[in-house]
Amino acid sequence: MNAHDRPLRVALLGCGVVGTEVARRLTRDADELAQRVGAPLELVGIAVRNLDTPRDLDVPAELFTDDAAALVRRGDLDIVVEVVGGIEPAGDLIRAALEHGASVVTANKALLADQGADLFEAADKAQRDLSFEAAIAGAIPIVRPLRESLAGDRIRRVLGIVNGTTNYILDQMTTLGQTFDEALAEAQRLGYAEADPTADVEGHDAAAKAALLAGLAFHTHLTLDDVHCEGITSVTADAVQSAAEMGSVVKLLAICEQIDTPDGPAVGARVHPAMVPLSHPLASVRGAYNAVFVESEAAGELMFYGPGAGGAPTASAVLGDIVSAARNRASDVFGPGETSHADVRLLPIGSAHTQYHLVIEVDDRAGVLAIIAQEFARFGVSIKTLRQEGLGSDARLIIVTHEAEDASLAATVEILRGLEVVRDVSSVMRVEGGS
Amino acid sequence: MNAHDRPLRVALLGCGVVGTEVARRLTRDADELAQRVGAPLELVGIAVRNLDTPRDLDVPAELFTDDAAALVRRGDLDIVVEVVGGIEPAGDLIRAALEHGASVVTANKALLADQGADLFEAADKAQRDLSFEAAIAGAIPIVRPLRESLAGDRIRRVLGIVNGTTNYILDQMTTLGQTFDEALAEAQRLGYAEADPTADVEGHDAAAKAALLAGLAFHTHLTLDDVHCEGITSVTADAVQSAAEMGSVVKLLAICEQIDTPDGPAVGARVHPAMVPLSHPLASVRGAYNAVFVESEAAGELMFYGPGAGGAPTASAVLGDIVSAARNRASDVFGPGETSHADVRLLPIGSAHTQYHLVIEVDDRAGVLAIIAQEFARFGVSIKTLRQEGLGSDARLIIVTHEAEDASLAATVEILRGLEVVRDVSSVMRVEGGS
Structure with missing residues (x-):
């Protein structure tokens, strides 16, 4: 020394x-x-x-x-x-x-x-x-690993469970079948959620962390305003149940990614609930724990896990x-500072690539499926799995798409909502961490 | 900069x-x-x-x-x-x-x-x-986190799966019911194990890493000779099956720990197969992946996960x-070097605290259990769970002890082997990561 x-x-x-x-x-x-x-x-x-x-x-x-x-x-x-x-x-x-x-x-x-x-x-x-x-x-060491340990690698994507309050709430909804309101009340009673839980449940806390993670991973600067943010207040017990049926679990993810576009590399950061397959290491992050999953070119897949607060x-x-x-x-020296040398473009949420899980209530009559399938095709969205459940004169379609641009997926949902044969698109959630 | x-x-x-x-x-x-x-x-x-x-x-x-x-x-x-x-x-x-x-x-x-x-x-x-x-x-960032991120904390224990070859072999034995020899042959065929697998399967590679981890975690120097080392060559398909029956999985662990003894703090490092409960984050580390689980005073439980080789x-x-x-x-500076300021004693394996999982083949007659229980009591070893399976004129006892000093546990096993009513102690394995 x-x-x-x-x-x-x-x-x-x-x-x-x-x-x-x-x-x-x-x-x-x-x-x-x-x-x-x-x-x-x-x-x-x-x-x-x-x-x-x-x-x-x-x-x-x-x-x-x-x-x-x-x-x-x-x-x-x-x-x-x-x-x-x-x-x-x-x-x-x-x-x-x-x-x-x-x-x-x-x-x-x-x-x-x-x-x-x-x-x-x-x-x-x-x-x-x-x-x-x-x-x-x-407590999870993540700044030093991203900034120093991986300084010779190229990070492609960071997926984080970075808010313990929302992870606790979603965990309770998953394991006990509670509604969001019930799980929030329980979290508040135990001190995992504040009296005013807005910053946590609306995703703002996670979004601030996503901005910092994206900056570290991609050597650039992002602010809170650059992060697309959706919280967990509209996650229903049905959606959690639906995730379980497809071998997944609902998590609030902070996702930072760099994507090569025709105009050069672009960096996106977003926070939203997503269905994560149980086989993914993030799926087993329970209670108020946090974890950050890093996909990089040379190192491959890394995960950092530990208590997120306290x-x-x-x-x-x-x-x-x-x-x-x-x-x-x-x-009398100072360590590596912010490396904001990479002046990259911001990737809007519409250009992010993701999959959607949709629950659509439709009229149970011949030709409905064809009408719906046509709308997906029109936006270039390919259907990965489809399950139909009969409900008397109604039917319910549970659809998981292949990966597509978020804008195309959102536009498809918008059109579906306006179709005469569609009574309701009762659940829309992204699917992340799959193959 | x-x-x-x-x-x-x-x-x-x-x-x-x-x-x-x-x-x-x-x-x-x-x-x-x-x-x-x-x-x-x-x-x-x-x-x-x-x-x-x-x-x-x-x-x-x-x-x-x-x-x-x-x-x-x-x-x-x-x-x-x-x-x-x-x-x-x-x-x-x-x-x-x-x-x-x-x-x-x-x-x-x-x-x-x-x-x-x-x-x-x-x-x-x-x-x-x-x-x-x-x-x-x-690729897992572990040196910097231990040396720098946790430099203001007190690490108590490090549990690592630090050898991908042995983890792959044990994983195959667990999921496919293969024997050690079958799984090793498969690992060699796929390039996960070398033609001479000694350094991996005998635990030497993991032991070298354990020495380094203990040095980093406890600010001291250990060499390979300071690490108690047992490999996985004697892990049987029965032991893997027995682990599964108690909701556990067999892993080769590198364990570094600091324990307060009457003579002051002592540092121990050991490598051996152990049964790890499925609820422990290390249990889900599959294939050739590595993970290091750290228990520290302030940060609590952290885990670092990723590809261990390649x-x-x-x-x-x-x-x-x-x-x-x-x-x-x-x-023209240099970073934090080895901090070997802590001149701590070496904890011999006999003084390590652990639990044993034992399979004991005994005569099926009245009084056998009392004889065996008496030997455990004599060494101050308390039995946590006991299951008896009848096998015609024989019986099999499957015992998990409470935590005790390894020397007491080993001495108990030694005595058991010599008892007239005991035909064989057919499996002995430590249990780690439980509560």
Whole structure:
């Protein structure tokens, strides 16, 4: 190690569940961490909103301050850990910390998905690290593997279960046959879902992570607005049942992919529920666990699995980043930054290739199937499997298509809905992870 | 990036399957790699055993040399990639490369498990990187996650399926009911096993990886001799069947663990077949895939999964290391080396805590069970489940113990074998990954 013995000064912004765990371990494991860094880590300040909040933390009271803005401007900090969350003031605090010479460790996916390009530029300009392992999939090491381990490979696709709340809800719907509302209530009761579950169940949290994953995998910048996002609120018990009947399970997937188009490579990122075959490694990711499945040219298929949230798991990721940033500060270097050299086009959702699973309620009379099949053919969509269930004077068609452009599939559904023989297209869901 | 534009000179030792793939990608992906490094990578030499071997590789003929010893001593190399394999001359070549100023990337687990301490010391002295992501579990990023991502956490246990050949064989025995010999022959026919399969089926390959994993996880040095090693040659179709009956599957596991003993922490590493419950994530690792399951204090349970061998996957890991080493060379720094600061005791296999699954053929008469139960009790081994199957005048007992020290379990088995009422202890296998 080209390290020296100067203590490295660490400041913490935020002292909630994650911040408390980070502070506790920085203090308790000081000797171990010093050996791993090559120099001691010294916790010199903790910015909190309210100084009067009682805290279960054995650190000197004078470390606490309610003036985060002043703390990050001390000028003698080596590392600032941002676990406040939210967009502002977190963004301004990180910019100020970098400008004043500190490397920054953050768990703030929403902020990075919003202002990532600007923040990484600030880090680059300041010649400091801006690390965010904890921002994607909690404790699962995914930033370093994508950015460093696979730096000599070409990633083609990343499929992630990156939101534990929605995975827990879908898991309950699958194993217990609960409705979405029942499973959500249960998740809230157990603390897996917040009182206002919007960010999770509408897919916004997963979409922010998808933007970050796509940026890492394809060396480009995406923001939340670049990610096509559908949540799980409209996933019905019927759809979950239908998935089970075809040997699949419904998961909320964050999908990042690079596709060669006639106009050159394009990168797409999307979040939506999808039916995943049980044979796919992602299908067995249960409860509040997360997993990121990577398809790359040379390495083939990799999967990273672990707890996606929680104070201790998130603290583990934050502390790993602190150790790396501290090693770099001790040697006065900084690690590989954002590699946004690839100026690729954005792939709209309509151009993504996927399969649809459809449940169509139709009149049970001769010729209906021919009419429907014709509409699929008109859009160049090929049917992979079709099952017909009679329901008295009605019939139900359960169709899985072959892979096609999402725009063609969506247009087919639109036309089907308007057909006289179609009473309802009662379920539409993409199918991913198949062969 | 604190990089400059000087090309970074790379030499390759060995041009077999992996070496060819590395050379091909260094050439084909030169632009991409240059952007990721911040400077171009220039392949300046390839050492091969025989210059006359025809090669499917589009590089200038003058790059090839059969004098590896001279190549590594050129003095102008930034990175030497060792994919020759074997102990010597690989070890001497790596030492010479480091002494002459190059960072080294190697896939050579056998060498590192033999001379790791010496080689890492040489790297440290030379202030160069010695990277080995490809040495453990092929393309799966595991070195960086253990060494960097989890650097702020405390790892308790690592369970790995790190040998694709044996996993393929056990998988065939499980799914097709084949015997070991049948499955081995099939694996050889398909190229998953070598003509001389000793290193794989006797567990030596896995044991070398276990030594490396234990070193990374517990910041210490282990050699092959420190690893308790049992292969899969004595795994019977009956044992596989018996595992299935209790909802488990037989896997060859590499287990590294740190245990608190009255004399302080001790680190153990062992490789042996074990029954793993189907509910454990490792149970679903099929065919020639590898996976490493990590239990750590803060992060909880993580798993890393992917192809464990093969030219392209191994090349992916090698190239990732090349990019990292090149970034460091460009900035004239070196990454975190071996952290062997923890001088821990070695945990002998007898002190490891495990469960046994036993099949015992006994006389079917009154009092036998009491005699046997007494022997378990004598060694403080508690029985978790017991099933009795009648076989005419004989009976068969299938026993799974609670967790106990391996020495106590082994001693119990030894005594059982000598009992008059026991005709045979026909199967003994450890059970891991249970609750």
